[in-house]
Amino acid sequence: MTLLKTEGLGIQFGGLKAVDEFNFEIDKNQLFGLIGPNGAGKTTVFNLLTGVYKPTSGQIIFDGKSLLKMSPTQITQYGIARTFQNIRLFKDMSVIDNVKVGLHHSQNYSMFASIIHTPNYYKGEEAIEEMALSLLRVFDLDQFAYVKASNLPYGKQRKLEIARALATSPKLLLLDEPAAGMNPTETAELMETIKIVREKFSIAILLIEHDMKLVMGICEKIAVLNFGTVLAFGSPEEIQNNPDVVAAYLGNEE
Amino acid sequence: MKKKEIRQFILSFVLALVIYGAIMFAMNSGIINSYWSGILVVACINVVLATSLNLASGYLGQLTLGHAGFMSVGAYISALSSIYLGTPFIISLLIGAVCAAVVGLIIGIPTLRLKGDYLCIITLAFNEIIRVIMLNIGITNGAKGLMGIPMETNFTVVFISAVITIYVIACIVKSRHGRAIISIREDETASELAGIPTSYYKILAFTISAFFAGIAGGLYAHYITILIPKVFDYNKSVEILVMVVLGGLGNLKGSIIAAIVMTILPEYLRAFSDYRMLLYAVVLIAAMILKEKNLVPHLKAKFLKKKDDVEEATE
Amino acid sequence: MQFFATIINGLSTGGMYALVAIGYTMVYGIAKMINFAHGEIIMVGAYITYVVFSLLGMPAFVAIIASIIGCALLGVVTEKVAYKPLRNSGSLAVLITAIGVSYLLQNVFLLIFGSAAITFPSFLPEGQIHLGGLSISYVSALSLCLTLICTVLLLIFINKTRLGKAMRAVSEDKGAAELMGINVNNTISLTFAIGSGLGAIGGIIYGLSYSLINPYLGAMLGIKAFIAAVLGGIGDIKGAMVGGLLIGLAEAFTITFISSTFSDAVVFGILIFILLVKPAGLFGVNVREKV
Numbered sequence: 001m002t003l004l005k006t007e008g009l010g011i012q013f014g015g016l017k018a019v020d021e022f023n024f025e026i027d028k029n030q031l032f033g034l035i036g037p038n039g040a041g042k043t044t045v046f047n048l049l050t051g052v053y054k055p056t057s058g059q060i061i062f063d064g065k066s067l068l069k070m071s072p073t074q075i076t077q078y079g080i081a082r083t084f085q086n087i088r089l090f091k092d093m094s095v096i097d098n099v100k101v102g103l104h105h106s107q108n109y110s111m112f113a114s115i116i117h118t119p120n121y122y123k124g125e126e127a128i129e130e131m132a133l134s135l136l137r138v139f140d141l142d143q144f145a146y147v148k149a150s151n152l153p154y155g156k157q158r159k160l161e162i163a164r165a166l167a168t169s170p171k172l173l174l175l176d177e178p179a180a181g182m183n184p185t186e187t188a189e190l191m192e193t194i195k196i197v198r199e200k201f202s203i204a205i206l207l208i209e210h211d212m213k214l215v216m217g218i219c220e221k222i223a224v225l226n227f228g229t230v231l232a233f234g235s236p237e238e239i240q241n242n243p244d245v246v247a248a249y250l251g252n253e254e
Numbered sequence: 255m256k257k258k259e260i261r262q263f264i265l266s267f268v269l270a271l272v273i274y275g276a277i278m279f280a281m282n283s284g285i286i287n288s289y290w291s292g293i294l295v296v297a298c299i300n301v302v303l304a305t306s307l308n309l310a311s312g313y314l315g316q317l318t319l320g321h322a323g324f325m326s327v328g329a330y331i332s333a334l335s336s337i338y339l340g341t342p343f344i345i346s347l348l349i350g351a352v353c354a355a356v357v358g359l360i361i362g363i364p365t366l367r368l369k370g371d372y373l374c375i376i377t378l379a380f381n382e383i384i385r386v387i388m389l390n391i392g393i394t395n396g397a398k399g400l401m402g403i404p405m406e407t408n409f410t411v412v413f414i415s416a417v418i419t420i421y422v423i424a425c426i427v428k429s430r431h432g433r434a435i436i437s438i439r440e441d442e443t444a445s446e447l448a449g450i451p452t453s454y455y456k457i458l459a460f461t462i463s464a465f466f467a468g469i470a471g472g473l474y475a476h477y478i479t480i481l482i483p484k485v486f487d488y489n490k491s492v493e494i495l496v497m498v499v500l501g502g503l504g505n506l507k508g509s510i511i512a513a514i515v516m517t518i519l520p521e522y523l524r525a526f527s528d529y530r531m532l533l534y535a536v537v538l539i540a541a542m543i544l545k546e547k548n549l550v551p552h553l554k555a556k557f558l559k560k561k562d563d564v565e566e567a568t569e
Numbered sequence: 570m571q572f573f574a575t576i577i578n579g580l581s582t583g584g585m586y587a588l589v590a591i592g593y594t595m596v597y598g599i600a601k602m603i604n605f606a607h608g609e610i611i612m613v614g615a616y617i618t619y620v621v622f623s624l625l626g627m628p629a630f631v632a633i634i635a636s637i638i639g640c641a642l643l644g645v646v647t648e649k650v651a652y653k654p655l656r657n658s659g660s661l662a663v664l665i666t667a668i669g670v671s672y673l674l675q676n677v678f679l680l681i682f683g684s685a686a687i688t689f690p691s692f693l694p695e696g697q698i699h700l701g702g703l704s705i706s707y708v709s710a711l712s713l714c715l716t717l718i719c720t721v722l723l724l725i726f727i728n729k730t731r732l733g734k735a736m737r738a739v740s741e742d743k744g745a746a747e748l749m750g751i752n753v754n755n756t757i758s759l760t761f762a763i764g765s766g767l768g769a770i771g772g773i774i775y776g777l778s779y780s781l782i783n784p785y786l787g788a789m790l791g792i793k794a795f796i797a798a799v800l801g802g803i804g805d806i807k808g809a810m811v812g813g814l815l816i817g818l819a820e821a822f823t824i825t826f827i828s829s830t831f832s833d834a835v836v837f838g839i840l841i842f843i844l845l846v847k848p849a850g851l852f853g854v855n856v857r858e859k860v
Contacts (some may be wrong), residue, residue, distance in 0.1 A: 114429030538669030
């Protein structure tokens with residue numbers, strides 16, 4: 001079952017084609033890797049998918065609907081959540097409040113209800129609190145729930161960002177270099193968590209990562225991006241044996 | 255959670271009652287003379303202004319330099335409504351506040367859709383323009399002042415208004431709506447990508463802030479009973495901003511304390527009144543730089559202690 | 570005839586707005602902040618000229634140069650003392666500080682000179698240039714010429730010289746510029762100096778055209794110039810010039826054909842309109858935020 005499909009997706013900055021003729025498909029519940037050298041346009045693809053940039057050509061179909069006319073907020077509500085390469089937490093808010101912001105749409109009590117404290121308000125807030133804590137538990141962050149987000153160590157901040165993204169109950173989670181700046185042990189641990197998240201929440205995950213070995217280890221399908229276009233697309237084995245990829249990506253070893 | 259919130263609510267309510275009772279007792283028994291009673295009324299109006307500005311500037315993180323402008327809309331409209339339509343006080347107040355909110359909406363919609371610092375400049379311009387309009391249209395009687403406003407505001411009214419304002423803003427801030435508003439201050443793009451309709455919340459918070467500024471204006475109009483446009487100039491906006499900055503952006507208790515201190519203290523420092531504005535300027539610069547250098551917690555602790563002394567002295 | 574006279578009037582005030590707007594735009598381009606104190610720096614420029622010329626009895630050109638240097642220094646000092654410590658904090662903190670600085674300057678000058686208006690020395694000879702049936706006062710002509718000369722010189726400076734290139738680099742990316750060996754602090758100081766120096770000229774033109782100055786003159790002038798900068802596309806020098814002239818024209822036409830009371834409201838309306846229709850301004854490009 002196809003969840004996300006792009007057709008001829010492209011964007012130009014001035015005269016530069018940052019992404020061009022980008023075609024790929026992600027299935028429901030798939031762990032998908034997007035790899036490619038620096039400046040290949042990986043993050044730009046994320047920005048196009050989440051509506052931060054408007055594509056200059058092409059089409060994005062997600063869950064049967066085109067995303068082109070939607071704002072970033074609407075796209076998130078419709079089911080795509082993401083993290084950022086350079087962590088962007090709500091620094092002065094507590095860890096749990098960061099997640100609660102992601103849970104904003106899980107409840108619908110009005111502002112008026114929060115002022116006169118209707119039963120609906122209490123029910124909503126209790127539900128949010130419970131959901132937030134259980135999300136934090138997945139990432140072992142529950143003991144830091146009331147710590148200021150900026151006081152968390154780096155690795156935990158990355159995890160919190162994933163928790164916040166999951167709180168929006170996405171169907172597709174985009175992770176932008178989640179292991180950046182982590183040591184090998186932390187990275188291995190994170191990859192385990194990602195697998196667990198995929199099973200537990202039964203969502204599709206699209207992962208940008210530099211580390212080829214790592215992506216090969218957990219992803220079911222991989223797209224290789226080079227100079228803004230898809231160089232190769234397939235299973236880890238196919239990618240490994242693709243001569244173009246070897247030339248573009250590992251060329252320096254020859 | 256429910257129990258904890260209800261307990262907190264009752265506690266705050268009792269505290270408000272005790273403060274009210276103590277001040278009323280002091281007023282009736284002559285410990286606080288009528289001059290100081292007047293100062294306390296103004297202090298409560300300032301509390302409404304400072305806490306409402308804190309919602310827009312402290313929690314939402316959008317700098318507003320037209321709070322006095324919204325106050326003047328509330329003041330003039332409610333006064334005109336009382337004079338010409340003969341509406342009861344509370345209705346006049348609400349009409350004035352709703353008009354201020356509508357003006358806030360008109361300014362907010364084009365400005366707050368955008369990222370960036372346009373709001374401060376547009377509210378600053380608005381403040382000037384609304385003052386010029388009030389000076390020049392006939393019905394406000396221009397610089398001579400709008401007179402004949404019924405005297406309706408007393409300490410009880412302003413105290414209740416201040417309590418309601420604080421309560422409403424505290425409730426909003428604690429709810430999912432408040433978290434959305436604060437997340438915009440922290441990182442607007444990240445907030446958008448966490449599914450928060452940022453434009454909606456920016457405009458909403460700004461409009462609520464304008465609404466309460468309108469209430470403050472109405473209270474002021476029916477207390478002073480004569481309205482002169484000059485009162486609502488840029489200086490007044492800056493004064494409210496200084497209260498919020500001094501109390502701490504995004505700190506409701508701080509705003510309340512700062513508003514009270516900044517109303518009472520100048521009365522003691524009459525001799526230095528020429529330097530008051532200068533001091534405000536220094537406060538704005540120093541507060542920001544000290545905060546950046548992380549010196550504030552230390553200072554705040556000292557300041558709060560000093561404030562307790564002031565409160566004891568006034569009671 | 571009234572039509573052409575209004576155009577001349579508008580261009581002359583517009584030239585003054587343009588000079589001030591260029592200062593806003595340059596500082597915004599490099600420091601990404603609205604320098605609220607810029608309007609007050611113009612006020613200071615006017616007062617320095619008054620003090621040096623009228624009180625100290627120096628020749629006019631000494632007064633003008635003193636005013637330009639004084640304002641440039643003031644701009645640099647302001648940046649070093651108030652804005653530099655906040656370079657890494659959010660825009661709210663910087664804005665509040667800028668308001669503080671603006672308020673500080675205004676109130677210092679209120680304490681020194683009082684709130685009453687002072688007569689600005691008119692060191693330009695009275696008289697008019699006749700062009701066909703039109704007569705242009707010397708002040709108007711000077712204002713327009715100075716604006717054009719300053720803009721052209723500035724554009725040459727920014728596009729053709731090493732320092733100009735450094736400025737553009739810093740406004741693109743401070744970190745990268747630093748790694749390329751550009752002294753970011755000096756470049757920012759230079760920008761503040763040039764912007765404030767141009768502001769001083771704007772202040773002198775204000776004094777010459779209105780002949781009365783008071784410590785509040787920078788406030789409204791500052792807002793209008795900022796609106797001009799937004800209209801032209803903030804960060805763009807050509808845009809600031811065109812924006813300034815357009816705002817001047819809009820104001821002049823409102824005063825002549827509608828009412829002077831509403832001139833401020835019209836300028837304000839232009840700001841709302843431009844924010845609704847083309848927030849990037851006439852010459853601006855939509856800048857994408859790095860995500």
